[in-house]
Amino acid sequence: DARVTQTPRHKVTEMGQEVTMRCQPILGHNTVFWYRQTMMQGLELLAYFRNRAPLDDSGMPKDRFSAEMPDATLATLKIQPSEPRDSAVYFCASGQGSVGQPQHFGDGTRLSIL
Amino acid sequence: DQQVKQNSPSLSVQEGRISILNCDYTNSMFDYFLWYKKYPAEGPTFLISISSIKDKNEDGRFTVFLNKSAKHLSLHIVPSQPGDSAVYFCAASAEWRSQGNLIFGKGTKLSVKP
Known part of the structure; x- marks a missing residue:
C-alpha cells in the first residue's frame, strides 16, 4: 500500500530553534494538507496545497510558520522561531483533491519544544 | 466555533x-x-464515508447513519472487537470546497473490553 511518509517522527528542541518537518505525499496525489493535533483543539488544519500551489494557510500563525512544496514529492512545514506552545503532533495528509475522496495521513511528527 | x-x-x-x-x-x-x-503513534486511517444523498452506508461490521434534519451522524460497529479500540474522528466536507478540505471533530476514544 502506498503511504504518506513524514520525517522526522520525533523532534525535541529548545525554544527559539528552527524546526523543519518533511512530508512525501503519495505518488499521484495532487493535494497536500498539514494538520496539527493537540489535546485541546483536536486536529486543526494549518495549510493545504493543490498542484503545489498554496490554497489556504489561514490556520497557520504566519509570523513563525511557513509551508512550501518545492516539488511534487516533498512538502515542508517550518517553524522559526519555535515556542513551547508549538509542541504537538503534526500530520501531513495527501489526497486526490476532490470532494469525498479520503485523505491519507502520515504517521506524524511529534514535536516537543523545551 | x-x-x-x-x-x-x-x-x-x-x-x-x-x-x-x-x-x-x-x-x-x-x-x-x-x-x-486512529491508533496511538499512527496517523488517522480512513474507515467509511457517506454522502448527504444517502442516509446509510455499510461496510462489513461498520455502518454509518446520517440524519440530515438533525445534523447528526453515527458510526455503528457490530460486533465490537478488542482491535477496534482506537480514537475515532468524524470529519465533514462541503461541496463548494472542492479541494477536499475536511473539518474534524475532536475524536472519541473507544475501548473494547474482552
Whole structure:
C-alpha cells in the first residue's frame, strides 16, 4: 500500500530553534494538507496545497510558520522561531483533491519544544 | 466555533456488543462525511464515508447513519472487537470546497473490553 511518509517522527528542541518537518505525499496525489493535533483543539488544519500551489494557510500563525512544496514529492512545514506552545503532533495528509475522496495521513511528527 | 462535534470523549464497550459513536455538525453546507480511526503513534486511517444523498452506508461490521434534519451522524460497529479500540474522528466536507478540505471533530476514544 502506498503511504504518506513524514520525517522526522520525533523532534525535541529548545525554544527559539528552527524546526523543519518533511512530508512525501503519495505518488499521484495532487493535494497536500498539514494538520496539527493537540489535546485541546483536536486536529486543526494549518495549510493545504493543490498542484503545489498554496490554497489556504489561514490556520497557520504566519509570523513563525511557513509551508512550501518545492516539488511534487516533498512538502515542508517550518517553524522559526519555535515556542513551547508549538509542541504537538503534526500530520501531513495527501489526497486526490476532490470532494469525498479520503485523505491519507502520515504517521506524524511529534514535536516537543523545551 | 466548532462545526463538527463529538460530544463523548470516550466510550467503553464489551467485546461482541455494539459500539455507537456519535457526531453532530452545524454547517448545513456539509454534504460528505467520513470516519477515521486512529491508533496511538499512527496517523488517522480512513474507515467509511457517506454522502448527504444517502442516509446509510455499510461496510462489513461498520455502518454509518446520517440524519440530515438533525445534523447528526453515527458510526455503528457490530460486533465490537478488542482491535477496534482506537480514537475515532468524524470529519465533514462541503461541496463548494472542492479541494477536499475536511473539518474534524475532536475524536472519541473507544475501548473494547474482552
